[in-house]
Amino acid sequence: MINEVTNIVVETLPQIQGYVYPNESNVHPVWSVLIVIYPYITGLVAGAFIMASLVRVFNVKALAPVYRMSMLTALAFLLCATLPLLCHLGHPERNYEVMMTPHMTSPMAIFGFVYAWYLMAVLLLELWFDFRQDFVKWSKTTPGFQGLIYRVLTLGVTDVSEQSVRLDMKMEWILSIVGIPSAFLLHGYVGFIFGSIKANPWWGNVLMPIMFILSAIVSGIALCVFNYIVLTWIRRKTVNMRCLDAMAMFLFYALLVDAVIETLDVLHRGFAAEEGFAVLQTMIREKLFYTLNIGQVGIGTLVPLLMLGALQLLRHRVPEAVRRTMIFCSGAMILFGVLMMRWNVVMGGQFFSKSFRGVMSYKMEFSGQEGWLLGAAIMCLPFIILTVLVKLFLSESEQLQPCEHLPENSSKT
């Protein structure tokens, strides 16, 4: 157990217990921190988008104040989603071949198309239709380079007549409806990348895409909670408690369903106890003790479930400030817990030999191609992009307000 922590925090020599195939006795794991971050970022995108869709498709008015922020969050993270994959490749200069000469049976190749579809056909288009009116307005009122950006973003479509705006709304609604299955597909496919590996009992599992989608929704809502509170704090504005309570409610139910499905997975594995089960037990008891039992289950699931569950029962008796703090802490803990979940899946699958006769510990790099430093940098990048997007598109005066035609008008379409 101590080895696990020391191997995460400092560099120690690789350790092998039992027998592993000679090709597995490498100093570094084949997939490392970057591949942990990749499903994490993609999940945040899908989750943030699905939360935004609650406003558009299901007309949840309470969440309207965070609609635009959630969409921009999804965009900022989606722009960085393939970066960890790209950096991890042995030949990143050949990356375009995944799109140009895809091998259609490969989950990774199909992911490229799902990603492109989601970015170009769903997210960018929906954002454009939502912001178009504002682009036209801002391009007239903002001088200089920023005004030029808005002008370019109108793509020359400056008609803001009632008929035109109605068409915008209709398109947004259609795109949201297309977007929900697309978001499920996007992250379901990431789960399938692992779930399709039948050689690895830790990964090869039909529940894997479902668990990935559910944890994605949870992490996406948690990120929106986190961003919303941080943004209002930075801008010295007051938090809309109705909105925050609604987010906390959805977060609670999503987390509950996620926890139930993950428990079901554990129970099923225990009951079936197929080949390699003994080595999976070792993973849970020893190799992943801290990151799984404490990080993912304890900090990432049970504590937030208790806090958010208590808030559902006693919402009116808890003062606003306490509620806000509790929801913020739950969001942050869930974000940490889901990151741990990604770590447990990706690294857990590489901590044991496919001969099921031995386990490995790896020396994690600090710098290097798959090192902590690069991982942290990639994790920071979406936040930097989001800051720019928020500066450009969520102006302080009308910040965090829903688009004018939202959501009342959208329901009429």
Added chain:
Amino acid sequence: MKNQINRRSSLLRMGGALAGLLTLSAAKTAKAAVQTVFVSTSAPKGYDPTKHKWLMCIDDNKCIGCGLCAEACKKENGVPEGPYFRTWIERYIIPKPKPGSGETRGEAIVDSPNGGIPKGGVSAFPEPTLPKDQIEHAFFVPKLCNLCENPPCVQVCPVGATFKAPDGAVLIDPKYCIGCAFCVQACPYGARFLNPVTKTAEKCSLCYHRITRNLKPACVEICPAEARIFGDLNNLHADDPIQKFYEKNRVQVLKPHLGTEPRVLYAALDKEVR
């Protein structure tokens, strides 16, 4: 009205660009399909992969664990030093059961130091830690790419750099591999690795440069015990070793439950071998 047309034309233009991209992608896919057929393998000109069906058989009773095969493979194929092997030898030591334990055998002890490659003419395998009278069985198992009929590694390769040739060999085009290591994860037999020099995936190719010139793979050529038997199912001759192997033995494959249908067949395999 003018603006309406503007929007429509903007959308049309975007649609056109997307269609163009998809067409380009389809064209490239077609090109890749052709490339898979005429891929730049190490086969000589005129070699017709459709006229052969290669098969590797391993008579596990015969392997003496000398490790010459693993050594020859490294030399023949320029495999880097370190934990990178296209083929290797595993040693299994099955202890006798503890008296009164009610078991048929003790827990197997498996090792493969440096893939079984001898060092300075001395066997790579150290003396067993168990006294000889406590050992029930001890045997060696040569391992290599299992030449699956349904190779999971080929299934997951995002660019089609790894493929199954019509002659049964599973090959990699190193000029095409992007080094994502998905295939390394997907191989149930641990037969693949990322070459630290070329940064591409690598595995046993059955010495494709040799077999396509009527030579045997290096490991088969050097095996002093004739534990490795190699042949062409489409061109069997009267006293072909493959034919004899089939007639003499009942055969088994590794991890049959995964449905990979390996073309590497083992005789006298123990249940402990995975």
